[in-house]
Amino acid sequence: MPAIETTSAAGGALIKIFGVPVLAGAAATALVFLFMWPRTLREAFLRLTSTIATSGIFGPFAVMALHSWWPSLFDSAKSVVALSGGNPSMGVLFIASPVMVLTGLPAWWLIGGAIRWLDRRRDKDIGEIVHDAAEVVRDARSAL
Template structure:
């Protein structure tokens, strides 16, 4: 029997689907990181790596949930994006990506700020032992509660 290779269209479609599933969260996280690089630049390469990976991971984990929340709150936005994509001769799925990508970017932004803040807070306490760091953390929480 002669073996046949899968059709090029099938292979390309599967590759495109994988890029849509896995590529969008990574690209959204990278875009979020690029945006916040403008405002809070990391001081070391290690800090940059930690913040970059946490932003991409947060975008990939919480981004889909944020997209689902936006879809349940405003479904007509996704329908409009699909219609505009079809109007310009594109795939309707790309319309969903036009809405989902910015939402996923926004979902990754808090990680950049939080990780940066924690790293800088711990860096200021570099010479302290764990007990002193915990004491400082308790004082920060007390001050924050007092402000409310």
């Protein structure tokens, strides 16, 4: 019987470790679907996977940075969960989940913008695309 308990505990730990970034990325994707809907299934897949990956990669770093800058926020979240009768360690998820969602949002916009920019240049060769990119950079520099 201890093997079953160990297996369930390990499974629960794996869900907490890997499930939170995936769920945060999915939530970020769902939020931005409201604003910039993908045009094709391929674009939706690329943007969805990039949002989840960005959330999973950069989200923990953002959470660590927030924790080092504002540790009392995490202590407060632990207290709120404890007052609700939950495990205080789950309070970290109250803060980490929204932060991880926010780290996934830029990928959605950047990948979507890049796909649409490249789609407008579909019939051009690589030299023409580089030339167009240089013009965009030049225009952006002159605007500053």
